Amino acid sequence: MTHPASELVVHDDAVRANTAFFTALTGGRVMAVLKADGFGHGPVVRSVLEAGARSVGVTSVDEALAIRAAGTSAPVLSWLNTPDADFATAVRADVTLAVADPRVLAAVAGAARSTGRTARVHLHVDVGMAREGCPTAAWPALCDLAREFQGAGAVRVTGVMGHMSAADEPDDDRNTRERMLFDNAVRTARRRGLGPLVTHLAATAATLTGVGAGFDVHRIGAGLFGIDPSGTTDRLRPALSLRTTVVSSRPAARGVRIGYGGVDVTEGDTNLAVLPVGYGDGLPRAASHRAEVAVRGRRRRIIGRISMDSIVVDTGADLLTPGERVVVFGTGTDDAPTVAEWAAWSGTIPHEILTGVGTRVARVHRTTTGDGAA
Ligand SMILES: *Cc1c(COP(=O)(O)O)cnc(C)c1O
Numbered sequence: 001m002t003h004p005a006s007e008l009v010v011h012d013d014a015v016r017a018n019t020a021f022f023t024a025l026t027g028g029r030v031m032a033v034l035k036a037d038g039f040g041h042g043p044v045v046r047s048v049l050e051a052g053a054r055s056v057g058v059t060s061v062d063e064a065l066a067i068r069a070a071g072t073s074a075p076v077l078s079w080l081n082t083p084d085a086d087f088a089t090a091v092r093a094d095v096t097l098a099v100a101d102p103r104v105l106a107a108v109a110g111a112a113r114s115t116g117r118t119a120r121v122h123l124h125v126d127v128g129m130a131r132e133g134c135p136t137a138a139w140p141a142l143c144d145l146a147r148e149f150q151g152a153g154a155v156r157v158t159g160v161m162g163h164m165s166a167a168d169e170p171d172d173d174r175n176t177r178e179r180m181l182f183d184n185a186v187r188t189a190r191r192r193g194l195g196p197l198v199t200h201l202a203a204t205a206a207t208l209t210g211v212g213a214g215f216d217v218h219r220i221g222a223g224l225f226g227i228d229p230s231g232t233t234d235r236l237r238p239a240l241s242l243r244t245t246v247v248s249s250r251p252a253a254r255g256v257r258i259g260y261g262g263v264d265v266t267e268g269d270t271n272l273a274v275l276p277v278g279y280g281d282g283l284p285r286a287a288s289h290r291a292e293v294a295v296r297g298r299r300r301r302i303i304g305r306i307s308m309d310s311i312v313v314d315t316g317a318d319l320l321t322p323g324e325r326v327v328v329f330g331t332g333t334d335d336a337p338t339v340a341e342w343a344a345w346s347g348t349i350p351h352e353i354l355t356g357v358g359t360r361v362a363r364v365h366r367t368t369t370g371d372g373a374a
Helices: 011-025 035-039 046-052 063-068 088-091 102-115 136-151 173-191 205-207 339-346 350-356
Strands: 008-010 030-033 055-058 077-080 095-099 119-124 153-160 198-200 218-219 242-243 247-251 270-275 292-295 298-302 311-314 327-330 362-366
Touching: 008 011, 011 030, 011 046, 011 205, 011 218, 030 046, 035 350, 046 055, 055 063, 063 077, 063 088, 063 095, 088 119, 088 298, 095 153, 102 119, 102 136, 102 153, 119 136, 136 153, 136 173, 153 173, 153 350, 205 218, 218 350, 270 327, 292 311, 327 339, 339 350
Parallel strands: 008 362, 030 055, 030 218, 055 077, 077 095, 095 119, 119 153, 153 198
Antiparallel strands: 008 242, 242 327, 247 270, 270 311, 292 298, 292 327, 298 311
């Protein structure tokens, strides 16, 4: 159930511009990473493909099937699945499966046989995150097993992927080491009879800093949505604005305690406005006392703790009118705070703000940017 007072506006032109930027930067080798509902932006698959992305990457088979259901025939890669995932449906839907574990590989091969088709597989090697890639020690055995299933016609290995741990710090030695481990893993796979192989190591930061460049595909997620984890470019545009509406407004004298615990107190005569968004809608409680919103083109600070459903804003001399529009965060083209500011106020990264906006907030797709009253 959405709350009609709030909306999350998705600026499609910003997503397209960011995608076009990475398409140009990589010579057209962008895989658009649209996990977690496109980093909270909803159905943008058509926009990123029209703006130059050649393929789509997501985590689970379910996410991959949702991309297919949106009507695209572009290659789709799914890289985070348990052995009991619905690989048969994935294979039928022509989803490529990244695999890092022999049990998952066996499950994929079994599902492929049951459909009478061959599963397209990328092998995923861990180069330094100790996360979902295959440990390098287990890599040769994984390649051998894949070769066996390939010989039997159940799978065809068409790629190798890795993911870097410190690409936002280009001078860190880990980058050199991780790149070398990736090169070795690709060489091992080829020597064990796999290929031709598409290789991909870089995500947004590694692409922008260049430490993961030079391979066949770049998996770009954050960058499509205006986040630069490397702090090296100002060319990316935020693509979400969160807007809400004043519920009520009232004057308050000095010394009024606000919200749960009464931890904030008005410092003088002022006005307060109640907005119907809170941590249940993705505004981190950790941003209490610090965060700001834009009202009538001015920044106003949140006062009191962020509640589940509402926040109170100190609007100074302005007594607002119920129904007035407020921008919680915008795209950086007006006076509203950005997602990056909200992340700083909350002690987190912009990704978490983007993906955390709750389901009570309706998504509205706009083809043009603008944070005004419209
Ligand atoms: C999320 C993710 C990406 C995209 O990373 P960004 O930094 O958002 O571009 C790429 N590869 C893998 C394996 C991921 O999990």
